[in-house]
Amino acid sequence: DGSYRLVLHDAASALGSQCSCELSFQLQKPPTRYGDDGVVHGVSGETMFYYFVPRAKVTGNVRLGAETRPVVSGAGWYDHEFGFTPKSAEDASAPGNDTARAQRGETCWRWLSLQLDDGSDLSVFYITRRLTGEVLDNWTMLVDKNGRSSVYRDARIDALKTWRSTRTFVEYPIGMRVWVPSAGLDVKVHATFADQEVITVISEPAFWEGSVKVSGQVRGQSVGGRGWLECKGFGHADLDEFYAAVGREVRARLAKTLPLEPSASAA
Numbered sequence: 001d002g003s004y005r006l007v008l009h010d011a012a013s014a015l016g017s018q019c020s021c022e023l024s025f026q027l028q029k030p031p032t033r034y035g036d037d038g039v040v041h042g043v044s045g046e047t048m049f050y051y052f053v054p055r056a057k058v059t060g061n062v063r064l065g066a067e068t069r070p071v072v073s074g075a076g077w078y079d080h081e082f083g084f085t086p087k088s089a090e091d092a093s094a095p096g097n098d099t100a101r102a103q104r105g106e107t108c109w110r111w112l113s114l115q116l117d118d119g120s121d122l123s124v125f126y127i128t129r130r131l132t133g134e135v136l137d138n139w140t141m142l143v144d145k146n147g148r149s150s151v152y153r154d155a156r157i158d159a160l161k162t163w164r165s166t167r168t169f170v171e172y173p174i175g176m177r178v179w180v181p182s183a184g185l186d187v188k189v190h191a192t193f194a195d196q197e198v199i200t201v202i203s204e205p206a207f208w209e210g211s212v213k214v215s216g217q218v219r220g221q222s223v224g225g226r227g228w229l230e231c232k233g234f235g236h237a238d239l240d241e242f243y244a245a246v247g248r249e250v251r252a253r254l255a256k257t258l259p260l261e262p263s264a265s266a267a
Contacts, residue, residue: 003027005022008021009021021061022060023060023062023074023076024059027055027056028053028057029147031051031052031053032052032147034051034123034141040139046085048083049083052078052141054115054123057076058071059074077115077228107127107128108127108128109127109128109230109232110126110229111126111229112126112230113228114212115225115226115227116214116224118223122142122187123140123143124139124140124155124157130233138153139151140152140153140183142185152183155180156179156180156181157178157179158176159176161175161176165197167199170234170236171234171245172208173231174194174229175191176189183219187216187218187223188214188215189213189227192210196209196211207233207234208229208230208231209229210228
């Protein structure tokens, strides 16, 4: 009937039967093609076809411990990407594929999907060189409350807050300003909580993906909202860089526990 059913549980874990959900997503806006009529390039040079539906009504139930609770109100986002990784230098140097040409250049990406309280939705796909900050791919899709989409290419993302994992010692931007001058958009995005790191061999050693809050302005009007942020490619180039990150975290923790200039009460 055009809706999607999502069932999640972890059969392999002791908590699998205690934390699960059965949800139905009823799409409320038409599909939007991302990037160049649906074509974008990934952090490793892969070519992808990408479309999304930014608003869906979510119903169903969630199980927490011994209790199963119905979803009182829910808003969902449907996202679909698929494609291939270039197998040859010819593929990797295809016209316009700046990301593919830079796949050996230590790239990282930030991807945002935001549902704003004025009924509009925002998605930003932003790939840069990790060491220099050079922008390699930059797509912003703004979908109004009626489902009409606009494309912008001048997004800028400035990190406002970072968080360093004590499992991988990777440092992620979890607070940022997203500025798209041509769209009249200027918002701040902050993680709802810091530790939303996913450790996986699929994207070594890990990536950050989790829920965020947003506030700011669109064309002079104040907006708020919530959404999702994904950060990939922020790992360490080599072992020396890893140990340097470990050292920074150790010194930061020691400075809190044993400050060089303690207050009178701390002393």
